[in-house]
Amino acid sequence: MTMKITVVNTAAGGSIRMELEPYEKISDIIDAAADYWGEGAGAFVIRKGPKLLVGSRTVEEVNLSDGDTVEMIPDPEGGS
Numbered sequence: 151m152t153m154k155i156t157v158v159n160t161a162a163g164g165s166i167r168m169e170l171e172p173y174e175k176i177s178d179i180i181d182a183a184a185d186y187w188g189e190g191a192g193a194f195v196i197r198k199g200p201k202l203l204v205g206s207r208t209v210e211e212v213n214l215s216d217g218d219t220v221e222m223i224p225d226p227e228g229g230s
Contacts, residue, residue, distance in 0.1 A: 153209070153216035157183045157196075160223045170209050177205035183222050197221045 151172065157179060158165045166186055168179065176196050184191035196203045198220045203212045214220070 153214065153218075155179075155214060155217070156219040158219060158221045159183065159187055160221050161194075162187055162189070165219075170214070172208060172210035174209050175205065176203045176207055176209070176212060179209075179220070180205060180222065193225055194222050195225045197223050202226075 152169050153172075154167055154169050156165050156167055164187070166183060168182065170179070177191075179196055180194055181191045184194055195205070198212070198214070198218065203220070
């Protein structure tokens with residue numbers, strides 16, 4: 151079942167809406183959002199509230215729901 155979420159870029163400002171399937175990975179969200187903003191995907195992570203979402207997990211595994219908002223933030227551990 152397709153769901154729509156909002157991804158907020160905390161570093162550059164702005165947001166995008168994405169349509170996702172439950173099987174898609176968090177890393178897919180990072181890749182698409184980073185590409186949209188012309189950024190390197192390795193430098194970012196996705197956060198929902200206070201929790202960082204693991205890139206290898208699926209949308210379903212991290213319990214994202216239709217209408218959720220997540221934040222794309224600079225990786226606190228550094229990245230490239």
